[in-house]
Amino acid sequence: MAEEKSATLDMGVEVAGLRLPTPLIAASGTFGYGDEYREVADYECIGAISVKGLYLEPREGCPPPRIWETPSGMLNAIGLQEVGIRRFLAEKLPAVRELGKIVIANICGSSLEEYGELAKILDQAEGVSAIEVNISCPNVAEGGIEFGCDPDMAARATEVVRRGTRLPVIPKLSPSASDMAAVARRVAEAGADAVSLINTIPAMAVDVETRRPRLANVVGGLSGPAVRPIAVRMVWEVARGSRLPVIGMGGIANAEDALEFLLVGAAAVQIGTMNFVDPGVWRRTFDGLAAYCRRHEVAALRDLTGTMRSGTAG
Amino acid sequence: MTPSTEAAGPPAPSRADLPPRADQAATLVARNQLSPDAQLLRFESEGPLRVLPGQFAMVRVGGGGLLRRPYSYCDLLDDGAFTLLVKEVGVGTRALMNLPVGGEVSSLGPLGTTFDLPPPDLTPVIVAGGVGIAPFVLFCRRLAQSGRRGIVLLGGRRRPDLYLWDAFERFGMDVRVASEDGSAGHHGLVTALLDAALADAGRPFLYSCGPTGMLLRVAELATAAGVPHQVSIERRMGCGMGCCLGCVVWARPPSGGPEEYLRSCTEGPVFDAETIAWDRDPHPL
Numbered sequence: 001m002a003e004e005k006s007a008t009l010d011m012g013v014e015v016a017g018l019r020l021p022t023p024l025i026a027a028s029g030t031f032g033y034g035d036e037y038r039e040v041a042d043y044e045c046i047g048a049i050s051v052k053g054l055y056l057e058p059r060e061g062c063p064p065p066r067i068w069e070t071p072s073g074m075l076n077a078i079g080l081q082e083v084g085i086r087r088f089l090a091e092k093l094p095a096v097r098e099l100g101k102i103v104i105a106n107i108c109g110s111s112l113e114e115y116g117e118l119a120k121i122l123d124q125a126e127g128v129s130a131i132e133v134n135i136s137c138p139n140v141a142e143g144g145i146e147f148g149c150d151p152d153m154a155a156r157a158t159e160v161v162r163r164g165t166r167l168p169v170i171p172k173l174s175p176s177a178s179d180m181a182a183v184a185r186r187v188a189e190a191g192a193d194a195v196s197l198i199n200t201i202p203a204m205a206v207d208v209e210t211r212r213p214r215l216a217n218v219v220g221g222l223s224g225p226a227v228r229p230i231a232v233r234m235v236w237e238v239a240r241g242s243r244l245p246v247i248g249m250g251g252i253a254n255a256e257d258a259l260e261f262l263l264v265g266a267a268a269v270q271i272g273t274m275n276f277v278d279p280g281v282w283r284r285t286f287d288g289l290a291a292y293c294r295r296h297e298v299a300a301l302r303d304l305t306g307t308m309r310s311g312t313a314g
Numbered sequence: 315m316t317p318s319t320e321a322a323g324p325p326a327p328s329r330a331d332l333p334p335r336a337d338q339a340a341t342l343v344a345r346n347q348l349s350p351d352a353q354l355l356r357f358e359s360e361g362p363l364r365v366l367p368g369q370f371a372m373v374r375v376g377g378g379g380l381l382r383r384p385y386s387y388c389d390l391l392d393d394g395a396f397t398l399l400v401k402e403v404g405v406g407t408r409a410l411m412n413l414p415v416g417g418e419v420s421s422l423g424p425l426g427t428t429f430d431l432p433p434p435d436l437t438p439v440i441v442a443g444g445v446g447i448a449p450f451v452l453f454c455r456r457l458a459q460s461g462r463r464g465i466v467l468l469g470g471r472r473r474p475d476l477y478l479w480d481a482f483e484r485f486g487m488d489v490r491v492a493s494e495d496g497s498a499g500h501h502g503l504v505t506a507l508l509d510a511a512l513a514d515a516g517r518p519f520l521y522s523c524g525p526t527g528m529l530l531r532v533a534e535l536a537t538a539a540g541v542p543h544q545v546s547i548e549r550r551m552g553c554g555m556g557c558c559l560g561c562v563v564w565a566r567p568p569s570g571g572p573e574e575y576l577r578s579c580t581e582g583p584v585f586d587a588e589t590i591a592w593d594r595d596p597h598p599l
Contacts, residue, residue: 040336
């Protein structure tokens, strides 16, 4: 589906029971409700789309300023401005379904009950293939990161979603947890089918002239190439320390970046901040991955997962 | 396509009515140093480009930071070239201003909503401060092409900050200027020229772009006088495509309904001024 590549190269991957035509997934919060980039991104390179985080009700989000550029990265404190699950299903989902893409709904709750309710609603929705459970947003007062930092809370949120749906459940882990592999093991016991990581890293910046924080929320989440080495390490730890498939993300801008995540154990990867920078990231990354597979005589891209060798590169 | 000239007020913008968007390479072909810290840059894009007045591009240039930066299209020339007015404010603008002629950028556009031509019985009155004049060059070109005339009020700190004054005169506009240091025109703020301009226009339609303080004052006067007013809002932007939600303005949606955070890249940058809650976020940049 993705490309008329030679029959010998299979770019598809399977993760959390989803068969993706490419290993590249649009990261929640960077790709709107899925169709915003249709004029400028190569959708055939996209394996699935994780849509903007959803609550039961619409949320207005944080006041501006909400973003700030940092060296090779960006800070954001959007505060999950979103339209609410009902408007998503009625107005946004049909548009993205027309594009024929696999849709992953990303959900966030301010309580366990809200997570469960969202899971039940999505279970009945046509056109949603999986649920990514946001237990790691740094910019909301309740829910979000407080669920993701505590393995017990992460497990309870996962369990309540699991009970509400037959869809694959993918908790999105916070880099602020002290032991992410431990969180992954607990959410696995609670019924998760895979985990995705990392969400943004809590961070801040200050305008020294005015002595004011750059963001109205003071603290935001850091993303982009600046976080990539941290994210690669975390994906490696989680892949080694749990049996769950891992969807890796953190500043991926090209095939080499994506390959780092795959080699340390990711079964698929998400592209986030770089959508803002360059919508051509999809085509470039996809083509680069295909070229790498040919150069390394790999017939199926999925065979690369977890194949980092011991010893140093030298 | 063509902004409505029949409707009493501007129609709600619809994505379907806007020109197609593309991410294109564009080559810098000419640089005009307008003042010590501002340049007019002329680019040729690799493919066709259609732009409506008020729309903007997200430009990526080597050494200019990670994220793209938004620039209003200043003018669109007959051969498909476009110009950007750039004033140095940080790493992104600096990289663009140091780009050698022949250098390439990546330009994503055209993005956002547009200034509508005023109904035939109304006279356009444009109020612009500093680099806020940028979108009005193309707008005045379109006005002139439709045989329309208007009043253009330009403001800046000093005479060199009254960019492209002559361009507006070439389009047949009645140009009036103000400078804070008194080196050109009225000594003071450009908004001091507004009452007389509104009176001279008879039945005016206001357009504004510039510093927040200026926009606020124009909006107050427009509301008090019952004059329709479109404003182009400048906010820090991450993507320009409506996805990062970084550039929001608290305003009433064009489709009606209660106020919410609207994206200045998608529901804007051109808004009906009366839909904006100006007092909501006092430190918007």
